[in-house]
Amino acid sequence: MKLLPKILLVLSCLILLQINLALSQVDTPFDKDSFSADKKDALKEAKKQIRDGDKLYEDEPPMYDLALELYLKANDFNPDNALLNYKIGNCYLHTVQKTKSVKYLEKAKQLNPKIQPDIIYLLAKGYHLNLNLDKAIETYEEYKGSLSPKELTEKGARIDKKIAECHVAKDLVQHPVRIFIDNLGVGVNTEYPEYGPYINADETVLMFTSPRPSTTGGKIDPTDQLFYEDIYISKLKHETWSEANNPRKPLNTASHDAIVGVSPDGKHALIYKGEDNGGDIFECRIDEDGKWKSPKRLPKEINTKYHESSASFSPDMEGLYFVSDKPEGFGGKDIYYTALKIKGNREKLDYEDANNLGAVINTPYDENGVFMDVDGKTLYFSSKGHNTMGGYDVFKTTLVDGKWTKPVNLGYPINSAGDDLFFSFSRDGKHAYYSSFDPSGYGNRDIYMITLLGPEKPLEFIENYDALAFKTMIIGEDMMEERIKIKESMITIVRGTVMDAVTLEPLGSVPVEIYDNLLGMMVASFQSNSETGKYMVSLPSGKNYGFVAKAKDYLFHSENLIIPPATTVQEYVLDMLLHKVKVGSKIILKNIFFDFDKATLRPESTAELDRLTKMLNDIPTLKIEISGHTDNYGSDEYNEKLSGDRAKSVVDYLIEKGIDSGRLTSAGYGESQPIATNETDDGRQENRRTEFKVLSK
Known part of the structure; x- marks a missing residue:
């Protein structure tokens, strides 16, 4: 019988606790009857904060961030007002801190489940944004079930879409990308x-x-x-x-x-x-x-x-x-x-x-x-x-x-x-x-x-390493992926720096022109960066391009870039070194092309030849030598004749364009002046060239 008083005491405590919890969840209005007299001034300030916040909340467009600051201050005074918690939650949904909305919307719903018609929908949205997806689906369904037939007709499709989004989210969250x-x-x-x-x-x-x-x-x-x-x-x-x-x-x-x-x-x-x-x-x-x-x-x-x-x-x-x-x-x-x-x-x-x-x-x-x-x-x-x-x-x-x-x-x-x-x-x-x-x-x-980072690669365990040295896998037709044809032209990024050829100092604001050599037309023009001399351009792949840089007091400089077709983005670095106009300066004409084993100029050479013509017209006192060079394939006599004939073809073109023949000489040096090794294909290609040298200015 001595246990009975103790049991009664425990039950009394539990009842009092439940009463206190119930009282703490009462929707408390901002009026003087809800607070003691010593909180009169604080109540007055909180009510003003709500009034000022409401003006911002109801403005057009609403200023949710500013309203939120005022509402949170009022909430510090009275955290148990359903409407205020609802407004704070809704404000958070319209800010960058959307995930903070749930705490206040849950509180609003606990205090008054009918505080606003959309309280359940906003709460579901809050769960959704917090990736509490099962709870979000459950709450969206609850909101859908609370609608009248007319409301369901108007809003049902939107709610179903939100539920579908939650299911998508569940799958994506379970399989995150790295x-x-x-x-x-x-x-x-x-x-x-x-x-x-x-x-x-x-x-x-x-x-x-x-x-x-x-x-x-x-x-x-x-x-x-x-x-x-x-x-x-x-x-x-x-x-x-x-x-x-x-x-x-x-x-x-x-x-x-x-x-x-x-x-x-x-x-x-x-x-x-x-x-x-x-x-x-x-x-x-x-x-x-x-x-x-x-x-x-x-x-x-x-x-x-x-x-x-x-x-x-x-x-x-x-x-x-x-x-x-x-x-x-x-x-x-x-x-x-x-x-x-x-x-x-x-x-x-x-x-x-x-x-x-x-x-x-x-x-x-x-x-x-x-x-x-x-x-x-x-x-x-x-x-x-x-x-x-x-x-x-x-x-x-x-x-x-x-x-x-x-x-x-x-x-x-x-x-x-x-x-x-x-x-x-x-x-x-x-x-x-x-x-x-x-x-x-x-x-x-x-x-x-x-x-x-891409998908994680599974670990592969190999027991017999020696077998890998000679094992060959035969791939059958049924194991090969179907070939994919990509018709769209890929892009190549070309970047570089325009510099003085001797000092390697960058040259800023230098005009650069790019030509499609096959079409004989300019496809881009720009200037190098005024401070760094750098440039960057994107070009379609699969074409033959001529790059030309022209600066005051410098000879024009040309580069030839043949970009092969590609299925991925490519990048090339193409620096351009410009030589000043002075006696003895040599410039390789990289966009002059001849038919194979002949001295016949190809049409792709026209743009480069016209640039050379313009330079000679712009500097009327300039005298130059056009020289041809070959690799070491063939006899010395043959190479000298071929290189000489090619140089003469260039001179003939310039004379035809009105340049005085007295300003031009031609020479064929064959293989006697290589600029690269003749032991490799790339080296031999560099040695096969046409260049001009300044004789007097």
């Missing part, structure tokens, strides 16, 4: 948001958008109380990103300016301006001095009275992919393509009518953030359709025989249950650059580099 993620550091990232990164082909220049105090004009946008957006540039130096620079006018203005695309050679930038015509895309030309020309609105083939938000050049600069919500699409925002041509030396862009990329890529939902890879056939984009795991996910599709393949989700953790937009990829596809919020970052959204 990646490293690195913050780009203090040179790029600050306490302010950074987003929309675009990297050049060799990953040395990064352009991105940020609203910072250093914005051009220094003003704040009254609609969101953030600084106006500007475009910033950071350069990779000694494996560290330099402090980002604001290039200011004319690229940036006192209004919003956002980078949405950069050509592979870094010479054209695509800019989005939201205040213009409902949102339009502009193109800006970057000269080699790093100076920007005034942005120009893209023509009516791209920009319409609707919203154009994202664009990407094809690497050969023969096309533009862009996003528009014009009504003739498949629904929402679609991706379109327009062919373009570069006209004249000033690189005027001429666009053709745009075409929708079709239902393989575009869905009834939004597509955005388009990015064409440097290979010219792999298209990356973000979509709210396809098999997204929530919001926008990044997908890729490949152009094969003129048709786009089914888009593939890049997987988790590249994609999340939130919006994943505006990725740019490196030339080799190993790195991706994107913007995200991380509590360990520098502030708001930061820019990160993803290193894609």
